[in-house]
Amino acid sequence: MREQIWLKKSQKYGELCYMTKDMLEETLALRNYVRSQMENRRWFAPAGREDFEAVLKDGFGLVCFADDGKMIASLQCLLENVEYAHDLYKNEDMVKKCADYSDVFVHPDYRGNGLQNFMEKRMEALCLKEGKTILLGTVDPENSYSYNNFIKANYHPAIRLKKYGGLDRLLMKKVLGTAEMQKPGGRGEKDIPGCCH
Numbered sequence: 001m002r003e004q005i006w007l008k009k010s011q012k013y014g015e016l017c018y019m020t021k022d023m024l025e026e027t028l029a030l031r032n033y034v035r036s037q038m039e040n041r042r043w044f045a046p047a048g049r050e051d052f053e054a055v056l057k058d059g060f061g062l063v064c065f066a067d068d069g070k071m072i073a074s075l076q077c078l079l080e081n082v083e084y085a086h087d088l089y090k091n092e093d094m095v096k097k098c099a100d101y102s103d104v105f106v107h108p109d110y111r112g113n114g115l116q117n118f119m120e121k122r123m124e125a126l127c128l129k130e131g132k133t134i135l136l137g138t139v140d141p142e143n144s145y146s147y148n149n150f151i152k153a154n155y156h157p158a159i160r161l162k163k164y165g166g167l168d169r170l171l172m173k174k175v176l177g178t179a180e181m182q183k184p185g186g187r188g189e190k191d192i193p194g195c196c197h
Helices: 021-036 047-060 084-088 113-128 144-154
Strands: 002-007 011-016 059-065 071-078 098-106 134-139 156-163 165-175
Touching: 002 113, 011 047, 011 113, 021 047, 021 059, 021 071, 021 098, 047 059, 059 098, 059 113, 071 113, 084 098, 084 134, 084 156, 084 165, 098 113, 113 134, 113 165, 134 144, 144 165
Parallel strands: 098 134
Antiparallel strands: 002 011, 011 059, 059 071, 071 098, 134 165, 156 165
């Protein structure tokens, strides 16, 4: 897949493609840079090379490049060996319907171009093509930016749990291929006590 993306802020085209093994170092470097720029680093759980290799083996990654060839955004999704699905479901038939939206990051200079939304739409289409009808992701309850992005994308808080060595997280859920996907906002924070007010 190679697809042009209009970067409205810079008034230039970028490109979206699948992440490949030869892009791992650049993807990790971008992730580390984005994490270093965050207001609260706890919001962004640490991930290592093995996490990205797992995505290449059991799912897919999407990457965006600026017109100068610089990587500016990335999204990772697991289709098999999903962790979040096991946090929510005991029934293996339900687990098989799930994909883990495991990571997304956008270079600070390229925020406001709609890259995350663009990549998420492509992820959803790819998941449906693979027979996955439930997308699951995690967010720190204090990270109102990411939490609100999930809500705008029609995710709902499913459960609150400890992840990544004891960090507090909300497990967010989106059912794909339903009228619920079209509904703006969804149920919001009323479902989980103590969630992002």
